[in-house]
Amino acid sequence: LVDEAEVEVFSVPSYACQRRTTLDNHNTVLTDALSLLAENAELEDEEGRGVAFRRAAAVLKALPKPVTSMTQLKGLPCLGEHSLRVIKDILDNGTSSEAEATKQSERYKALKVLTGIFGVGAKTAARWIRDGIHTLQQLRDSEHTLNRAQQAGLEHYEDVNQQVTKAEADAIGEIVEKAVLSVLPGAQVTLTGGFRRGKLTGHDVDFLITHPVEGREEGLMPKVVSWLESQGFLLYQKTTRNSYLESKEGPARPASNMDRFERCFSIFKLTKDDKHGTKQPEKLSENGIKAPEDTGRSLTHVQTDPNPPTPSCTMAQIHSSKDREHRSWRAVRVDLVVSPISQFAFALLGWTGSKLFERELRRWAGYEKAMSLSSHALYDNNQGRYLRATSEEEIFAHLATVKVASVQKPL
Ligand code: CTP
Ligand code: MN
Ligand code: MN
Ligand code: MN
Known part of the structure; x- marks a missing residue:
């Protein structure tokens, strides 16, 4: 009672x-x-x-x-x-x-500021703090060498730490689609990450790219990146090729949580007009003034330069918020991933998030269903075979089938 x-x-x-x-x-x-x-x-x-x-x-x-x-x-x-x-x-x-x-501790504040720099993780931030660096200014004034990602991260710090709106995500989606279709007609671009879950803002924009014919997606990313660079859309990019086939661990059991798809972590230059999805970006210098030398070619040059500029060059280019208000563009973090169509459903499920959901789903699949789920495949440990799926629904249907002596309720 x-x-x-x-x-x-x-x-x-x-x-x-x-x-x-x-x-x-x-x-x-x-x-x-x-x-x-x-x-x-x-x-x-x-x-x-x-x-x-x-x-x-x-x-x-x-x-x-x-x-x-x-x-x-x-x-x-x-x-x-x-x-x-x-x-x-x-x-x-x-x-x-x-x-x-x-919240009040100096260490927490410093870790948050420093890891807010794209390309800076917990370990690097901790090392800098040990060297007495707690702020961006102290980092700029220091002798520390930054890698190319960190230089771009520091340069675009404010923009990258400002939330991306759905309208901005859609505008970038149109640009990515145009780039992808220009280099591979018939390819498909899907918005993933938080925006696919219905979030109204995000820290970046995530896209998954595939082609309905298996194999046609191979080598796609460098072409997409070249197209985007030639149009002046990229402020920074790092492409990693697909290492899935070379991996010795077996597809559903990667050594890390990272998948092995061809990927590109980038910083886009989104002009205000692109938010309406119409105009091409103007070639603007950092301070918003038309700069004839700031062409796609020069961007390409920077990105392929085997001797990147010294950190001090980049650090001198930090701008005040006032400058930023007068610009006609902003920097946005964008993740691009290419998947073969046979793995698309797994990649889509894996890249939609949230991170905790993905982690829990994999843990649940392993412990309650004796299945190994990754962004590449689903492996049934009892049957000793991979289970195919062409949609997320099919993956969940596989996972919901009770094969082990389990009292767990289906999803
Ligand atoms: N992801 C991944 N491998 C990475 C990075 C991300 O598989 N190297 C996956 C994450 O597991 C997540 C999804 O991609 O499911 C999106 O990650 P992220 O963009 O970091 O987070 P969002 O959920 O999109 O949230 P936010 O709005 O902060 O971007
Ligand atoms: Mn995201
Ligand atoms: Mn309620
Ligand atoms: Mn992301």
């Missing part, structure tokens, strides 16, 4: 991929604190701790009502000792002292 004063005890499935994702979060104070601690753990290069906080935040996000007492959390999955301590602190005191202290 439940009287009205008694609190509701919540129940959610164990894996994030088994839950409906809601935009209606009733526990933002709790999830904000846990997400901040997750972010801090990731910035400290402590992946396991980061995942634990992410899982805890995801469980609380799935609850139908605000949490008011610890007893409601009995039996909920993924809430470890540390996360429970944080939750209790907030229920008792209104805020998490640990999250607040982290």
